[in-house]
Amino acid sequence: MTRPITEVAVGIILRENNDYLLANRPIGKPYAGYWEFPGGKIEQGESPHQALVRELEEELGIQVHQSHAFGVIEHDYPHAYVRLHLHLVKDWTGVPSGLENQELNWQASRVLTNCALSPLLPATISIIEMMQNQGV
Numbered sequence: 001m002t003r004p005i006t007e008v009a010v011g012i013i014l015r016e017n018n019d020y021l022l023a024n025r026p027i028g029k030p031y032a033g034y035w036e037f038p039g040g041k042i043e044q045g046e047s048p049h050q051a052l053v054r055e056l057e058e059e060l061g062i063q064v065h066q067s068h069a070f071g072v073i074e075h076d077y078p079h080a081y082v083r084l085h086l087h088l089v090k091d092w093t094g095v096p097s098g099l100e101n102q103e104l105n106w107q108a109s110r111v112l113t114n115c116a117l118s119p120l121l122p123a124t125i126s127i128i129e130m131m132q133n134q135g136v
């Protein structure tokens with residue numbers, strides 16, 4: 001039997017000095033306490049960009065003006081088979097805050113071994129590797 005696919009929009013939010021933002025998954029979600037890129041499930045009829053605009057306003061209180069597709073990766077978790085639509089978000093305004101009580105942290109380096117945050121979601125590790133390989 002094929003598993004349903006959960007479509008997810010993932011924002012690689014970059015600030016002017018090129019740091020990227022990670023968030024800690026809040027209690028109550030699968031993999032609570034793991035670090036991830038902000039984002040969430042795409043609702044029916046939404047594009048990944050539209051989902052990001054909604055999710056990043058809800059979770060962080062920031063306004064996304066533009067985003068650019070960066071790639072798609074899939075991951076088979078025990079709780080779900082997910083397809084992550086990765087978007088680079090450079091054009092945004094506001095001050096990110098953890099509106100769902102999640103901790104936030106800006107990271108400077110794309111080198112995985114230099115990421116001070118642990119644990120990372122398995123698919124999040126692949127995203128950081130992609131960023132490094134593609135010189136983001």
Ligand SMILES: Nc1nc2c([nH]c(=O)n2[C@H]2C[C@H](O)[C@@H](COP(=O)(O)OP(=O)(O)OP(=O)(O)O)O2)c(=O)[nH]1
Pocket residue numbers: 008009010029030035036037038039040041042075077080082084121122123124127
């Ligand atoms: N946001 C995000 N999700 C990721 C990453 N890596 C990764 O495997 N995922 C997976 C974990 C989850 O199974 C799924 C995202 O779903 P979610 O539960 O966070 O979505 P949501 O905020 O819409 O949650 P919900 O409360 O509406 O259920 O994607 C990542 O870097 N960022």
